[in-house]
Amino acid sequence: MNGPGADTKAKSRALMLVGGCYASALAAGLATLALVPIESVLYRTLVADLVATLVVFAWSVRYDNSSFYDAYWSVIPIAIVAYWISQAESGVPELRTLAVAAVVFIWGIRLTFNWARGWSGLDHEDWRYVQFRESAPRAYWAISFAGLHVFPTLIVFAGLLAAYPALMRPGRAFGPLDLVAFAVGMVGIWLEWRADRELHAFVTGPRRPGETLREGLWRYSRHPNYLGEILLWWSLFLFGLAADPQWAKWAIAAPLAMTAMFLFVSIPLLEKRSLERRPGYQRVIEETSMLIPLPPRKRRRDRMA
Secondary structure, eight states: OOSHHHHHHHHHHHHHHHHHHHHHHHHHHHHHHHHSOOOOHHHHHHHHHHHHHHHHHHHHHHTTOGGGGTTHHHHHHHHHHHHHHHTOSSSSOOHHHHHHHHHHHHHHHHHHHHHHHHOOOTTOOOHHHHHHHHHOTTTHHHHIIIIIIIHHHHHHHHHHHTTHHHHHSOOSOOOHHHHHHHHHHHHHHHHHHHHHHHHHHHHHSOOOTTOOOOSGGGGTOSOHHHHHHHHHHHHHHHHHHHHOHHHHHHHTHHHHHHHHHIIIIIHHHHHHHHHHHOTTHHHHHHHSOSSSOOOOOOOHHHHHO
């Protein structure tokens, strides 16, 4: 007999499996950190991160669901930051270190909770993964390995890399740029929290088929949650810049790559799907800013009336 209780049990079981997946992945990563003969903390962490990703991929294959990886995006940064702090040259966490840790930990915990709340269980897989399955069934697991597991791991690692000197070396004294970095990070977290809260209320509430959320933050931006995510990664870069300007000269590639991923991959894919599924979405595009919150625009026909 199926019902709400059965759905809750299925979701709880699925979340327990994901927890087991991440526990085994982190155990494999810790073993790698302890056993791999790589002197550099940076490269040793990268190898451990990739090993952990392989473990997650194995679980994805075992349960035929690539969404096992989804929360890894927000879980692994917490583990990496904690490890880097434990390996820092100064030994005692400084104010900048604590600020970076606060931003990453709050962001990671909130984003992971939001994913867990929205994921229904093993019956659900991200719609983009489903599209890959349908368009290239024979190559799907190769695509999943390279594009849905390894690539996100590398780009998240690059994003954290921008803040590496802020965690590992004393660098310059805590100053105004650190305050800006912290503010940018917290604004990004707030935007994601508020946008996700509004979206959850909209999705779970009464609505017409094909209707688009156009209240709250979503009245001024079509993707306020993505804006918050982008700000988070720029925040980490600013922390790195405050600690070591020389490092930041090339580390700026990390937030630029993250921004480009959202602007040229994630948002276009989502907008294409919305145009196909929501008859009135073209009007949303015409009236609402894509990313930066701005007052709604009047459509050209309205201005001519």
